[in-house]
Amino acid sequence: MRRSALFSWLQAAPLALVLAIFLVVPMAMIVVVSFFDYSAFSLIPDFVFTNYREAFGSAVTWRTFGKTLWYAGLVWAITFALGFWLAYYLAFIVRGEMTRMVLFVLCTVPFWTSNLIRMIAWVPFLGRNGLMNQALIGAGLIDQPLEFLLFSDFAVVLAFVHLYTLFMVVPIFNTMMRIDRRLLEAARDAGASFWQTLWVVILPLCKPGIGIGSIFVVVLVLGDFATVRLMSGGQSASVGLMISNQIGLMQYPAAAANAVGLLVMVLLLMAAILRAIDIRKEL
Amino acid sequence: MSKTTLTRRGLLALGGAALGSGAVTGFPTIWAQNIKDVTLRQIGTGVSGLNPIAEQVKKDLGFTLQLTVTDTDAVAQRAATQARSFDIADIEYFSIKKVYPTGAMQPIDTQRIKLMDKVVPIFTTGKLTPESQMGQGTSPFSVGFVESKDAKGFAGKRTELMTLMPTVYNADTLGIRPDLVGRPITHWKDLMDPAFKGKASILNIPGIGIMDAAMVAESAGAIQYGDKGNMTREEIDKTIAFLIEAKRAGQFRAFWKSFDESVNLMASGEVVIQSMWSPAVAAVRSRGVQCVYQPLAEGYRAWGSGLGLMRHLTGLQLDAAYEYMNWYLSGWCGAFLNRQGYYSAVLETAKASMSENEWGYWMEGKPATAEILSPDGKPMEKAGAVRDGGSFQERMGKVVCWNSVMNEDRYLVTRWNEFIAA
Numbered sequence: 001m002r003r004s005a006l007f008s009w010l011q012a013a014p015l016a017l018v019l020a021i022f023l024v025v026p027m028a029m030i031v032v033v034s035f036f037d038y039s040a041f042s043l044i045p046d047f048v049f050t051n052y053r054e055a056f057g058s059a060v061t062w063r064t065f066g067k068t069l070w071y072a073g074l075v076w077a078i079t080f081a082l083g084f085w086l087a088y089y090l091a092f093i094v095r096g097e098m099t100r101m102v103l104f105v106l107c108t109v110p111f112w113t114s115n116l117i118r119m120i121a122w123v124p125f126l127g128r129n130g131l132m133n134q135a136l137i138g139a140g141l142i143d144q145p146l147e148f149l150l151f152s153d154f155a156v157v158l159a160f161v162h163l164y165t166l167f168m169v170v171p172i173f174n175t176m177m178r179i180d181r182r183l184l185e186a187a188r189d190a191g192a193s194f195w196q197t198l199w200v201v202i203l204p205l206c207k208p209g210i211g212i213g214s215i216f217v218v219v220l221v222l223g224d225f226a227t228v229r230l231m232s233g234g235q236s237a238s239v240g241l242m243i244s245n246q247i248g249l250m251q252y253p254a255a256a257a258n259a260v261g262l263l264v265m266v267l268l269l270m271a272a273i274l275r276a277i278d279i280r281k282e283l
Numbered sequence: 284m285s286k287t288t289l290t291r292r293g294l295l296a297l298g299g300a301a302l303g304s305g306a307v308t309g310f311p312t313i314w315a316q317n318i319k320d321v322t323l324r325q326i327g328t329g330v331s332g333l334n335p336i337a338e339q340v341k342k343d344l345g346f347t348l349q350l351t352v353t354d355t356d357a358v359a360q361r362a363a364t365q366a367r368s369f370d371i372a373d374i375e376y377f378s379i380k381k382v383y384p385t386g387a388m389q390p391i392d393t394q395r396i397k398l399m400d401k402v403v404p405i406f407t408t409g410k411l412t413p414e415s416q417m418g419q420g421t422s423p424f425s426v427g428f429v430e431s432k433d434a435k436g437f438a439g440k441r442t443e444l445m446t447l448m449p450t451v452y453n454a455d456t457l458g459i460r461p462d463l464v465g466r467p468i469t470h471w472k473d474l475m476d477p478a479f480k481g482k483a484s485i486l487n488i489p490g491i492g493i494m495d496a497a498m499v500a501e502s503a504g505a506i507q508y509g510d511k512g513n514m515t516r517e518e519i520d521k522t523i524a525f526l527i528e529a530k531r532a533g534q535f536r537a538f539w540k541s542f543d544e545s546v547n548l549m550a551s552g553e554v555v556i557q558s559m560w561s562p563a564v565a566a567v568r569s570r571g572v573q574c575v576y577q578p579l580a581e582g583y584r585a586w587g588s589g590l591g592l593m594r595h596l597t598g599l600q601l602d603a604a605y606e607y608m609n610w611y612l613s614g615w616c617g618a619f620l621n622r623q624g625y626y627s628a629v630l631e632t633a634k635a636s637m638s639e640n641e642w643g644y645w646m647e648g649k650p651a652t653a654e655i656l657s658p659d660g661k662p663m664e665k666a667g668a669v670r671d672g673g674s675f676q677e678r679m680g681k682v683v684c685w686n687s688v689m690n691e692d693r694y695l696v697t698r699w700n701e702f703i704a705a
Contacts, residue, residue, distance in 0.1 A: 039693075042385055060704050063704060067704075127551050128551070128552060128553050129551060129553075150553070151536055151537045233548075234487045235530070235535065236704075237703050237704035242700055242704065245696075245699075245703070248356035250359065250360055250381065
């Protein structure tokens with residue numbers, strides 16, 4: 001008994017060590033630094049609350065956190081709606097393993113280039129003199145170019161949806177494929193309509209996949225700074241962007257305080273998702 | 284017998300050394316054999332972190348210059364926090380005001396800089412000509428010298444020890460699309476003209492952006508500054524309020540942070556008037572799009588950068604770094620930078636490396652007598668073209684402020700973030 005307990009500890013040790021060194025220690029450092037004082041030239045080890053007071057005493061910080069949450073919520077809703085039906089199509093409509101695999105690989109095509117390139121590619125498409133506006137004007141639908149297409153919240157959300165829908169599709173598709181088809185037949189035999197089957201059978205069984213997809217999307221959006229900056233043309237702020245600005249100007253303690261705030265927000269959201277959905281069923 | 288036989292390898296090395304020393308007179312003074320193994324790692328911005336310079340260093344001096352290019356803020360950040368990850372910082376003077384006091388760098392012994400006395404007086408006395416004004420803000424002279432090897436503060440006068448060896452500088456103004464603005468642009472306040480609603484941009488680097496904003500606010504008569512380069516809290520508040528008001532009214536299309544963003548905004552027509560850097564204007568023009576670096580009545584906002592030695596450099600590497608700095612002033616590099624529309628620190632040697640037509644166009648404000656080629660050999664301007672803003676004296680003589688780090692820097696950055704988030 002003692003021997004086997006020791007053995008399990010040993011087995012867990014490498015991972016625990018890696019996590020401790022590369023996750024716990026840096027996190028702890030961030031928390032420590034967030035209480036430091038700083039001048040234009042250097043960090044001053046101290047224990048002060050000024051960073052938190054400056055950050056969370058300002059309406060701008062709250063607005064920025066609110067805006068970031070708003071992005072996360074909106075992007076989550078859209079990627080979920082899109083991702084669910086894409087996965088549904090792949091899992092239940094498409095016949096034949098081969099076709100399914102080909103279509104699935106097609107979904108991943110955007111991921112063959114980098115994040116940044118996928119984002120930048122939107123610029124010539126959505127710009128004032130971009131392809132979209134030229135097409136719309138050419139078709140006689142509008143006579144003034146639509147300005148909101150680029151450097152706006154619309155552009156930010158569009159880019160997020162483009163970047164992250166796949167993170168929703170994959171886990172939901174995965175859980176759908178595991179659903180026993182006989183359950184669907186039984187539902188139909190028992191007289192359930194399409195929507196009833198969806199609501200009572202498929203959706204509950206997909207919950208772990210939805211949970212994992214939601215975690216991916218929400219965490220990625222909350223931590224983002226590049227998409228928001230590029231697609232809003234620097235006109236909108238997110239918490240990530242605010243932190244990146246502060247790091248760029250060597251205001252590490254202020255950035256750390258905001259990072260701790262963001263971390264708390266992410267952890268609360270994760271807790272909420274995990275409370276609603278038991279993703280361990282998936283594993 | 285065998286002792287006196289020269290091997291093929293030996294001959295090649297000798298030949299290489301002879302060629303190397305022949306290319307530039309007086310260089311290199313160190314043995315070519317062991318300096319070839321030296322690698323100097325340089326970090327800087329896209330302004331002068333250019334591959335042709337590294338290639339020419341290899342050719343003329345024999346050692347390897349490894350370039351890392353990033354944005355202005357990131358250079359300062361890396362220099363202050365990861366000083367050992369490179370050897371030479373190609374950094375702006377306003378950044379050095381923050382970085383030098385961290386002790387990451389060592390001062391430069393001016394006695395080892397051969398052309399020190401030929402350096403443009405902006406850097407050595409603070410004034411272009413004895414009569415000219417110094418300009419507000421973090422001028423290169425104010426942070427250019429230190430009293431001693433361990434000093435953390437700046438001397439404010441010429442000493443034997445420099446913080447940065449000046450390399451490149453320029454006078455900045457607004458860039459416009461003359462085909463799209465539809466009227467002559469004469470003042471900084473034109474950036475806020477409601478006619479350009481949704482078509483203006485300003486750069487999102489607080490230390491520089493705030494200066495452009497101050498030029499605009501002052502020009503519009505909205506704010507009077509005691510010293511634009513070192514604003515009080517109240518002045519910062521007013522400037523940010525001025526910017527937020529314009530932002531809420533939809534004046535700005537976007538804010539840019541890197542050189543290529545500004546080029547794309549302008550070339551695509553998203554923006555018709557914005558803060559811009561000189562080579563960005565050239566880059567827009569080289570795409571066949573009209574773009575003018577518009578001189579304005581109030582004058583220019585200037586910047587300068589230089590090479591700084593990291594504290595850990597010693598021995599042969601340090602010698603190589605001094606070789607490199609001397610080479611930088613010796614002509615080829617100055618000419619190369621002048622052809623980008625920047626200015627080099629020693630004009631005499633650069634002049635010798637440029638054709639009369641080039642010198643006339645870039646430095647004297649004369650109409651080009653023949654086609655002007657860009658540094659990579661593409662035609663840039665036709666014969667008869669005149670540089671925007673005119674000669675070196677006219678442009679650098681009208682500098683009213685320099686890019687700055689202010690005493691209220693921390694407050695400024697907080698408020699600037701509010702403007703971006705507003």
